Amino acid sequence: MQLKDSEPGIQIIADVIRKIFFREPSGHDWWHIFRVWKMSKHIAREEGADETIVEAAALLHDMQDEKLDHVKKIDIEELLLIHKFSSHQIEHILKIISEVSFRKNQHNPHVTSIESACVQDADRLDAIGAIGIARAFAYGGFKNQIIFDPEKPESTSVQHFYDKLLLIKDHLKTATGRAYAEKRHEFLLTFLQQFRSEWNLQS
Numbered sequence: 434m435q436l437k438d439s440e441p442g443i444q445i446i447a448d449v450i451r452k453i454f455f456r457e458p459s460g461h462d463w464w465h466i467f468r469v470w471k472m473s474k475h476i477a478r479e480e481g482a483d484e485t486i487v488e489a490a491a492l493l494h495d496m497q498d499e500k501l502d503h504v505k506k507i508d509i510e511e512l513l514l515i516h517k518f519s520s521h522q523i524e525h526i527l528k529i530i531s532e533v534s535f536r537k538n539q540h541n542p543h544v545t546s547i548e549s550a551c552v553q554d555a556d557r558l559d560a561i562g563a564i565g566i567a568r569a570f571a572y573g574g575f576k577n578q579i580i581f582d583p584e585k586p587e588s589t590s591v592q593h594f595y596d597k598l599l600l601i602k603d604h605l606k607t608a609t610g611r612a613y614a615e616k617r618h619e620f621l622l623t624f625l626q627q628f629r630s631e632w633n634l635q636s
């Protein structure tokens with residue numbers, strides 16, 4: 434699967450990443466990366482950011498994540514050098530990757546460029562809405578974490594919605610990202626309301 438109007442180097446990097454992440458089981462599979470690639474390219478176009486930098490960083494954004502230590506690691510710099518990225522571009526891409534992590538940078542991660550804002554917003558958008566809900570429970574299952582416990586809600590997947598997912602919309606960095614977040618945020622609220630009402634019926 435490719436995106437329209439991408440540089441040849443980007444297409445090849447996408448093929449490399451697809452093979453590595455294809456069946457990753459914690460919600461960071463290739464299709465997460467594909468959605469972040471596509472959404473961040475779209476945001477970059479709307480915001481007037483450098484699309485090639487954004488695409489490369491989006492494709493590589495989960496490559497250095499320490500929680501994905503089951504994923505084969507590759508040398509990002511080498512991969513970018515082979516595909517004719519300059520040292521200046523590589524430095525920028527590595528900076529974006531270091532800024533994108535949700536966990537490390539908590540709720541309101543700092544960004545130092547518009548390109549970084551595009552990738553970060555696209556990654557955050559994939560954690561909310563219907564896809565975000567699916568990913569949260571996939572991640573919970575992967576970590577042997579239960580769905581919900583009314584007696585001990587901490588360390589459950591539903592608690593993660595209150596701790597992180599509901600805060601995303603107010604910390605997005607681009608106007609384009611914020612516009613997409615509205616409906617997805619509403620959907621999280623609808624889901625939680627329905628979840629709670631079903632739970633109460635059963636207790």
Ligand code: ADP
Pocket residue numbers: 460461495498500533534535536556559560565568569570572573578589590593598
């Ligand atoms: P990153 O986007 O930097 O990989 P995370 O690992 O925090 O950030 O999030 C990746 C996905 O895993 C998101 O969809 C997020 O909601 C989900 N996730 C992370 N931590 C938890 C958790 N404790 N419970 C449920 N889902 C989680």
Ligand code: NI
Pocket residue numbers: 461465469494495556
């Ligand atoms: Ni991601």
